[in-house]
Amino acid sequence: MKLIRLSLLALCSIAGAAHAAPDPAPFPDQPALREIAAAVSPDELRSTITHLVAFGTRHTASDTASPTRGIGAARRWVQSRFTALSRDCGGCLQVATPSQTFTGPRLPQPTEVMDIVAVQRGTTEPQRVIVITGHLDSRVSDVMDATSDAPGANDDASGVAALMEAARVLSKYKFRATIVYAALSGEEQGLYGGKVLVDHAKVEGWQVQADLNNDIVGNSRGQDGVHDNGTVRVFSEGTKAVETPAQAGKRRYNGGEVDSPSRNIARFMASLSERYLTNLRVQMVYRTDRYGRGGDQVPFLDAGIPAVRVTEAHEDYTRQHQDLRTEGGIAYGDTIDGVDFAYLAQVTRLNAVTLAAMANAPMPPKGVSIGGAVTPDTTVKWQAQPGVAGYRVWWRETTAPQWQRSRFVAGDATQLVLKNVVIDDWFFGVSAVSADGYESPVVFPGDPGSF
Numbered sequence: 001m002k003l004i005r006l007s008l009l010a011l012c013s014i015a016g017a018a019h020a021a022p023d024p025a026p027f028p029d030q031p032a033l034r035e036i037a038a039a040v041s042p043d044e045l046r047s048t049i050t051h052l053v054a055f056g057t058r059h060t061a062s063d064t065a066s067p068t069r070g071i072g073a074a075r076r077w078v079q080s081r082f083t084a085l086s087r088d089c090g091g092c093l094q095v096a097t098p099s100q101t102f103t104g105p106r107l108p109q110p111t112e113v114m115d116i117v118a119v120q121r122g123t124t125e126p127q128r129v130i131v132i133t134g135h136l137d138s139r140v141s142d143v144m145d146a147t148s149d150a151p152g153a154n155d156d157a158s159g160v161a162a163l164m165e166a167a168r169v170l171s172k173y174k175f176r177a178t179i180v181y182a183a184l185s186g187e188e189q190g191l192y193g194g195k196v197l198v199d200h201a202k203v204e205g206w207q208v209q210a211d212l213n214n215d216i217v218g219n220s221r222g223q224d225g226v227h228d229n230g231t232v233r234v235f236s237e238g239t240k241a242v243e244t245p246a247q248a249g250k251r252r253y254n255g256g257e258v259d260s261p262s263r264n265i266a267r268f269m270a271s272l273s274e275r276y277l278t279n280l281r282v283q284m285v286y287r288t289d290r291y292g293r294g295g296d297q298v299p300f301l302d303a304g305i306p307a308v309r310v311t312e313a314h315e316d317y318t319r320q321h322q323d324l325r326t327e328g329g330i331a332y333g334d335t336i337d338g339v340d341f342a343y344l345a346q347v348t349r350l351n352a353v354t355l356a357a358m359a360n361a362p363m364p365p366k367g368v369s370i371g372g373a374v375t376p377d378t379t380v381k382w383q384a385q386p387g388v389a390g391y392r393v394w395w396r397e398t399t400a401p402q403w404q405r406s407r408f409v410a411g412d413a414t415q416l417v418l419k420n421v422v423i424d425d426w427f428f429g430v431s432a433v434s435a436d437g438y439e440s441p442v443v444f445p446g447d448p449g450s451f
Contacts, residue, residue, distance in 0.1 A: 113186035134159025135187035158218030175359035194299035211307035222314025256448025372423035
């Protein structure tokens with residue numbers, strides 16, 4: 001991989017405060033990320049969705065014993081594919097099947113909800129984990145109907161195909177942090193699969209940095225008549241679900257409503273798309289999910305774990321949660337002919353590149369803070385961490401959606417004085433940079449932005 005050459009002598013640090021000489025450019029090109037994007041195959045995605053649709057229904061309460069139909073057969077097939085991928089990479093994937101039994105409004109009988117999880121251990125930071133999720137279960141118009149055909153080609157075989165293809169491609173590489181590929185169940189019945197995985201992460205002692213939840217990511221033709229194969233939406237929460245009243249009071253006064261770690265992950269993804277993908281724009285949406293709806297990223301957020309939802313730009317609601325039928329000349333139902341595999345490949349590339357970049361970069365900085373009231377200068381501080389070649393301090397206008405300006409400091413410096421940058425007029429953040437130029441998502445100061 002291409003290395004960024006960091007000259008410690010070219011930068012100075014005085015009494016712990018770094019006053020920068022000319023900065024190395026942010027984001028040096030990473031050929032490995034281009035290779036990863038190029039390796040994603042629309043044919044592999046089609047094969048996966050074809051297999052999943054063939055199970056008839058994957059309703060969470062459907063048959064678990066049949067070898068050919070129902071959620072049980074689908075889970076076993078996904079597990080077998082992860083096992084085969086692990087053989088291909090010399091055992092680099094550890095496959096697990098965490099489960100819990102739930103009852104609820106949409107599961108009146110006690111039902112086992114099982115996730116199929118493949119873990120690719122990091123080389124130097126195995127407990128730091130980046131997760132990609134999609135849900136295996138499907139449904140028709142009646143959420144309680146566990147027997148009718150529910151192909152679920154786009155909702156959400158597309159998300160499962162994306163994470164499985166990411167596993168196929170990324171398992172050929174090594175990363176400093178761990179990547180987890182998780183096909184979840186129980187989403188349509190109450191987001192149970194996300195809870196199962198969050199609880200499993202706690203038992204395993206994972207330090208989950210992010211969850212990329214892919215749900216409905218394969219259709220480029222919306223019910224609104226728009227054909228858009230060049231945009232994908234990334235939803236991200238604005239303020240943390242676990243924010244305390246005291247933290248909320250400080251945030252309301254000083255800012256941070258648009259700088260949760262989840263939102264800075266969305267910015268990270270948008271930046272990667274611009275640099276490594278052709279004809280795919282990330283549309284950042286300042287919401288946890290679509291209006292009045294939800295997904296498996298929510299249990300992660302409820303546990304204080306940064307997470308985003310990735311979803312196609314224009315949805316076709318005649319193909320979501322519908323019985324298979326034709327009415328008024330409209331064919332209803334989530335069938336495979338509604339999937340645009342070239343578009344799904346683009347969304348998969350975005351996920352794969354994001355996972356690789358995040359897993360190769362250092363952990364986002366901790367202890368980020370700012371000071372500078374009633375002075376013309378702003379001082380940005382953070383905690384030093386091992387395995388970091390330097391830090392980049394970012395700032396932007398308070399109404400700007402993306403980070404605009406930056407300055408780099410090398411080595412173990414823990415603060416930077418920005419001369420004549422008035423604290424009142426800007427938002428600030430810090431990212432950590434590895435020796436080979438991979439950069440973490442930006443961390444906004446204080447509780448609103450901490451990972």
